[in-house]
Amino acid sequence: MGVASATGSPFTLASADRDRLHRHLTAASRRAQHRNGAPVLAAVSVRVGAGIDPAGVVVASRRADEPWFVMEQPDRQLSAVAALGCVLALDARGPDRFAVVARRWRAVVATAVVDPPAGPRGSGPVAVGGFAFADQGGMAPHWQGFAPASMHVPEVAIARRGDEVWMTLSALVASQDDPEELLSALLARTETLRDRPLPLLDPDPVGRHQVVGTMPPEHYVGAVARAVERIRAGRLDKIVLAREVQVHAASTHEAGAVHGVLRDAFPSCYVFCVGRGESTFIAASPELLIRRDGMRAGTLALAGSTRRSADPAVDDHLGEQLLRSEKDRGEQQIVTRRIVRALRPHSVWVTAADEPEVVRMANIQHLATPIRAQLASPVPAVELAGLLHPTPAVGGEPLTVAAPMIPELEGMDRGWYAGPVGWTDAHEDGEFCVALRSALLAGPVARCYAGVGVVADSDPAAELAETEIKLQALLPVLAL
Numbered sequence: 126m127g128v129a130s131a132t133g134s135p136f137t138l139a140s141a142d143r144d145r146l147h148r149h150l151t152a153a154s155r156r157a158q159h160r161n162g163a164p165v166l167a168a169v170s171v172r173v174g175a176g177i178d179p180a181g182v183v184v185a186s187r188r189a190d191e192p193w194f195v196m197e198q199p200d201r202q203l204s205a206v207a208a209l210g211c212v213l214a215l216d217a218r219g220p221d222r223f224a225v226v227a228r229r230w231r232a233v234v235a236t237a238v239v240d241p242p243a244g245p246r247g248s249g250p251v252a253v254g255g256f257a258f259a260d261q262g263g264m265a266p267h268w269q270g271f272a273p274a275s276m277h278v279p280e281v282a283i284a285r286r287g288d289e290v291w292m293t294l295s296a297l298v299a300s301q302d303d304p305e306e307l308l309s310a311l312l313a314r315t316e317t318l319r320d321r322p323l324p325l326l327d328p329d330p331v332g333r334h335q336v337v338g339t340m341p342p343e344h345y346v347g348a349v350a351r352a353v354e355r356i357r358a359g360r361l362d363k364i365v366l367a368r369e370v371q372v373h374a375a376s377t378h379e380a381g382a383v384h385g386v387l388r389d390a391f392p393s394c395y396v397f398c399v400g401r402g403e404s405t406f407i408a409a410s411p412e413l414l415i416r417r418d419g420m421r422a423g424t425l426a427l428a429g430s431t432r433r434s435a436d437p438a439v440d441d442h443l444g445e446q447l448l449r450s451e452k453d454r455g456e457q458q459i460v461t462r463r464i465v466r467a468l469r470p471h472s473v474w475v476t477a478a479d480e481p482e483v484v485r486m487a488n489i490q491h492l493a494t495p496i497r498a499q500l501a502s503p504v505p506a507v508e509l510a511g512l513l514h515p516t517p518a519v520g521g522e523p524l525t526v527a528a529p530m531i532p533e534l535e536g537m538d539r540g541w542y543a544g545p546v547g548w549t550d551a552h553e554d555g556e557f558c559v560a561l562r563s564a565l566l567a568g569p570v571a572r573c574y575a576g577v578g579v580v581a582d583s584d585p586a587a588e589l590a591e592t593e594i595k596l597q598a599l600l601p602v603l604a605l
Contacts, residue, residue: 153298166237175288179207184381199392206247210280222274223511245286252276255546265538270401323385349585364521367576380405395558408563429453429492506555519543542574
């Protein structure tokens, strides 16, 4: 592995890297011939300039309707994975969709011709994308392109951690492909890459935004009330109900600009964009679903929330009230128990903090319990995501009872809202967050989603108010 050329574009490959890429493409072509023509992945990775912004590159360089992906957490050493294009789509649906995607990805990397491991987490060949909340989710027309399970192997991937930034170029090589032509195409692609600042959000002073609920607020209040009745009747312990609010703008929502505002406002969150066709799914999520690094796995039980205050004393008081709230601590315990129970059969040990802690975002405070595990065998990150999803923080307990109630009470297709979004690498490590505080952008329409956990002593009006707090992560940005 080398360093991209210091002359011209920062993405221009040095001579040694071009030669290595050609060798990989040639070897992949030969391997494909020995596999009865089945395509083989070839990739090279090079270090690029420390000041390069992966999100800025992807937003500035994407072609019309080209799939793209950005996921970053600025507070964690500027951690970011960004991607352009798709050389291979790993799509699935149904209850075994996580296992199907994991199995297909394992088969891809088993035959791939790639560089030895180097660079930060997320460098090298990756698959990026996400999963719908439900096994068959995303069937509504506005979710077109977002299959129930959809991970893409990108043509260009850029990973950053601290001052280390690496670029990976990939191609899927069939037996009849000419390595020279593939090389020329990849080199030409590097010449189209641009490192530019994310566009600024530029609200039209004469433009009008209309914010409307897909369902009236009374519908949500009624849904929560019916859920409380069923919980008090002993049918289940908890259910999470979400609502959708639409922002109709005078012009197209600019995903890159929205992403830039979100990452500045919520640097501790997982800020992501997943672009498919003319739509982009975007979020600033506080919730890690799973992070696998070798035989270590980590996650976060997140449940229970309250508002922030500009007055530090009031803010601290609100956080203390949250810590002492029996309702919120009960929600937190339900989520923690389920996650520990799901990880235990696959782990040497699982440990959760004895007490939840208060984590503060720009507009909201949550109760959170960090959970760590030492895996007994190398279960892929994608499969771990499937084992945990959906946690009671976004589904319910017991899930078998809550799952069919959610669409019945909500009256909508969640699509990828509250599903896992993230990436996995050639070692089957990876990172997936839960797609909360999210919106689906399509032209001038943004569909924003937020939900709350409903338990026996939930107050429907208070739960509606909590969704309003959570929607404030996105509504002020989209309705400028």
